[in-house]
Amino acid sequence: AQSVTQPDIHITVSEGASLELRCNYSYGATPYLFWYVQSPGQGLQLLLKYFSGDTLVQGIKGFEAEFKRSQSSFNLRKPSVHWSDAAEYFCAVGVEYGNKLVFGAGTILRVKS
């Protein structure tokens, strides 16, 4: 069965520090991969997606992610975190040709000044 694992439930970083959020997936076919961000009480906003091609994808708000097939990973990175980045981040894999999403449990990012 398809699954997504986000090993870190909470991460705290200092403002201006770099960030990496981990995501590992289990899926038999070529995956469609996504990162979404959610502020408290709000819906999810798409940060970036990987469908095919270049394994390093750029997203909004200065985020990027790298697809590594050999490690079944799609980690999210940002070189310098801003206080406004504090939120919950979800990794997801698209299955059935992207018609359905399977989500990880999320990682809550706290930013300390």
Place this chain on the structure above:
Amino acid sequence: DGGITQSPKYLFRKEGQNVTLSCEQNLNHDAMYWYRQDPGQGLRLIYYSQIVNDFQKGDIAEGYSVSREKKESFPLTVTSAQKNPTAFYLCASRGESQPQHFGDGTRLSIL
């Protein structure tokens, strides 16, 4: 502006009562989805619809029902059979070869 509108933002249900959550989109998307979100569990798929007058069960459909009579609307009914309905409910839609786009959610609580 195009988007997804979920209403109401907060909803309260009495024991034994059915309640309906509204989801409307003006993005002209064919596919629509309902998710349930509980703390620490991510999002779980309740129902989805890829075309008008057709829908499929997701992973946790028991105690829920949906209809898809119009392309732009995909209401979710939480029935009295759903014993633990307190959660945050998210609706999404998707265009051809596009990522899913989400509404702002409805928080359902039990009185």
